[in-house]
Amino acid sequence: MIGYILRRLVSAVLVVIATSMIVFLLFTLGPSDPAQRLCSADRCTEERRALIHQSLGLDKPVVEQYLTWAKGVFVGRDVSYGPGFSVDCPAPCLGISYINKEPVFPTLMERFPATISIALGGFMYLIVGVIIGVLAARRRGTSTDRGLVASTLIISAIPYYLVALLAYLYLVLKWGIFSETSYVPLTEDPIGWAGALALPWLVLTVYFCVTYARFSRGSMIESLSEDYVRTARAMGVSESKVVAKHALRAAVVPVITIFGIDFATLLAGTVFTEAIFGINGIGRTALASITQGDLPIISATVLIGSVFIVIANLLVDIIYSFLDPRVRLS
């Protein structure tokens, strides 16, 4: 067991390192010059830009640049923009914003609670989806069940951002069913927090729960036909207990695995949600940085996003190995 977790941990760390290398290469070797961004041609002389270039270490070999950067992630470093101008970037240092010359990591951490609050909707659609799936499985073959299967096909075929956009335009702006409120932190005003996120959560839940309803319906039908369910019924265990305690426990395992794998989809969903509902989270910050050409913010977002996906996959694998012993042995 411990051996399996260690092996998965090592490969997760390797994946994170490889991802950080890709991100680093993309932004250092990519066809853009940070010195140009920091100091545009009309404000800066050629020599001054060369100085910035030099003090950022861009003239050094790529491997050395990467190691300097990676060291900064763990112990922090001073980022220097030419003589007499350097910014202290404490660990974890993911770079300095080109626009306000502040360390990127704390800026993103400020925006983090909003993104996490949206992602909470993810757990709601999981729960709602499983409940609907179980109900459909119990009423298998009825018109309710057929209606559910048909609607899951249609809803999951429409792009998420269209659903979110139309919900925002019509439910908020036109008909005023949901009020147009901006995000407030949970610690400041819990009611305002929930009020601002009510519609994003609703849209996320309605849109994504149908997929999980379909998965859990299939998996529930399978486990309801198992021998141990028949045995439990034969022993006179009540139907609700059979469903909730015996069948559901086995049926929910593959559904949770899919939820873990689907984490990337949820992340993409939050970027669209932030953009459409105007919530200032990490995704919207990154989108805004694109027009400003603020590469460090974007590279940090990309890195943080992929670390989250790796962690989610790792957690799912470990949880799965507890639930299903066969995984550990392979």
Next chain:
Amino acid sequence: MAMPLQEMVTSPDTDPIETPDAKQVAGRSPTQIALERLRHDKVAVVSAAIVVLFVALAILAPVITSLVGVELNAGDPSEDTDAFNFPVIGPPDNGFTWEAPLGLEPGTGDDLLAEWLYGARTSLEVASISTLLSTIIGVALGLVAGFSRGWLDRVISFVIDVFLSFPFLLGALAMAPILLNRFGGDPEALDKAQFFGIIFILTFFSWMGLARLIRGEVLSLREREFVQAARVIGVPTRTVLFKELLPNLIAPIVVSISLSVPAFVTAEAGLAYLGIGLTGRPSWGQTINQASGYFDEYALYLWAPVIGIMLLVIALNLLGDSVRDAFDPKTRR
């Protein structure tokens, strides 16, 4: 797409002997059976018809625009729009006119029918090229990984893991500013770079699923007798891969293709909506982004591309689901 002889021998149950009118036992490959089932699937036929219609509209975009008498980017803000930046002909203020069937764009006066048709073109171009490339990469790497096993398999599997932890949206986020920085000054070069950039990003982050699937299939297929027999009699590895293994992978490949196309259409429009996709040529996502500000006064402006995407993506997805069912031996009736 003939199946290898060995496959016919090992799966005699593919013949529909049970049907009463089949007096003669006819040999049919699984692909033929799947196509036959698709023809009898009403949802599949209707979806396919819609997809064909969209493809025809996209290909004939220049012809249709010249027949109707509209032109792309021909708007003149001073002539075609009024003091409130709204178009002087057509919706929303005036009724329908053949001069601009879908109206003109507020602000610029560009024709929206032309933009819609060329938007369909962009969408299908990006989706089909990306699907083709990601399928080729996925099949090639999956075949190599599954067939070689050993260190090459481990390297490819690791690369698959790395890419799976790096979703395409993050890739697109990373690519957009780099292209903008580099080509920002030259609109034509920027457009070209964005077009190939989008295809690159979509391809780069979508081959892994198919590669994994193919690898798994090959791992089990390579132990089958017909592959071993081919290797024993000295058939070169390349021939084994392409003549023995590949024909047996038609089903997963076709299913993957039919489900990637709608995903790419969705992704292309989504990126354009966020402003990190194509900006230099018409794209439905971009129109939706601009039109959402006018949704109340000028609903047609928003709804034309919205309905375009919805109809195309739903038809493609339902067709994909039908294809998957048709190729799935478990649902064989």
